[in-house]
Amino acid sequence: MKSKSFILAGLLFGMILAGPTHAASLDVPHPRYGLSFGNSETFHGLRFNLADEDVKTVRGMNFTVFNWDAHYEQPYTLTADRIDGLALGLMGPRAREINGLALGCWLTNVDTLRGINIAPIHVIGGTNTGFTFSLVHTLRKMNGISIGMVSNIEKESNGILIGLLYLTSPKVNGLVIQGLFSGKVREIRGVSLEWGSLAFLASGILAGLAVGPAPEATASPSFSPVGSKKLTGLMIGGYNLVEEQQGVLLGLFGNSIKKGSGLQVGTLFNTAESFDGVQIGFINHIEENPFLFRWMPGINFHFGGDEEETK
Template structure:
């Protein structure tokens, strides 16, 4: 039966796109069954060159190009040869080039180049180059180059270059270059170069070059060169060159140097450990040079140990305590509080 109408369908789509933009051929009745052209409302199978007047679609909508004025609510399957779109899409959107919506998407959108929504996107998105949403994003998003949202993200994002959120993010971000959030990030991130958050970072975050948070970091933070936080680092910080935060509560492991303002925990840094002026150290620090420009309440072990106010113990080749009485400030091998 369908083969009887095939020549008619092809003729209408190819030779009269302007005609189908304003009218439609509906079989068997208007609004139901098969619609060829720019019908406004339809249930069933609809075929059109480019949507201009579509308002509501329930079923399968096949178009050649993206809509001129996206005002439609499509529920079902939207197929674009090569692009498809709508104002709101609930269901599945497939496009050789792109699949998306000016408003919201709830479901699956797959585009050879890109897939996304101007507002929110909930579901699964796959884009050969990019996938994302101008607003919030929830679900699983995979983009060949980028994946992200202008708002918040809850779910999993994977991309070849960058993955992130302009707002907060909860979930997993895996990217070849950078991953993170402009707000807070709670979850797991793995990036080839950088991973972080503009506010708080919670969970496990690993980057080939640098990982950190503009405010507090809680969990495990690992950077190939640097790792840290602008506020408190609570947990484990590991870096190939430098790791630290103004306030540390946990463990710092560095291939070269580590430091902070107020440091409580364990610090292992082969070359240098620094506590800033008027700060304090409490716990254990092992480094070639341990310099506490504030109060030392814990144990430091190294070749050279320096403390402005020593209330703990220094073990090393040379040990200096600025707060000790004369004759006890500079001692070999061992020093502690001598007032």
């Protein structure tokens, strides 16, 4: 009896090994559903395979150990069209579409994922809707929660991003929490928390709240500015650098803008080239004010727009 079991196990293992080459599989009780060992192309149920090749649809639980030798030469090759349910793999699931949970030890690759994507080493893909966690992930678009030591979103992120070492996304709608290194974000709508950042290049719109030192091309984490080309809302930082402001600037040390309106509050220093509003700080400077009122201690203000434009 034991010898028959060993023979059967050997046959199963042989069919699994032959899967990627001959597209063979052992399916119980039916070729389309139940329990499958090998490279079954379309299956519903529990599916186990050594390496996938030309898989169409799997619904249920799919466990693929690693990709076949040919895929080492093309590590980003997608080996399945669609997996619905639980996608597991030591080398990471690779499919054009995954709906459910994708869990791999290395290099999960998916064009579209709806659900949870976890790969401790690397996640790459197109659009992820749900939750993504990895040390490194490179995505075109993220909808949901993205947590990574290194996060690179090519187009847009909607939701919550947490990047402890490095994070970059052209556009973020939601909450951004960034640590030591923060990448280039052109537009943020929501809340940006980046205390202790070393290189945060906010060169678009900060609509909401930005807190903490987040410099533009500086190596100092201690007295770094929060920087943006355009601010609509509230910005809080050690030293705020804004080209265009509409709202409130609160700087632990000071604020500097080219053109704006609203309120500037800085412990030491506030400066503006063109400004309609009130400055409160130790030294306040509004360049477009008359000569005697350009530099004022305690408080300074200007209302009425650019004098040259009103003539």
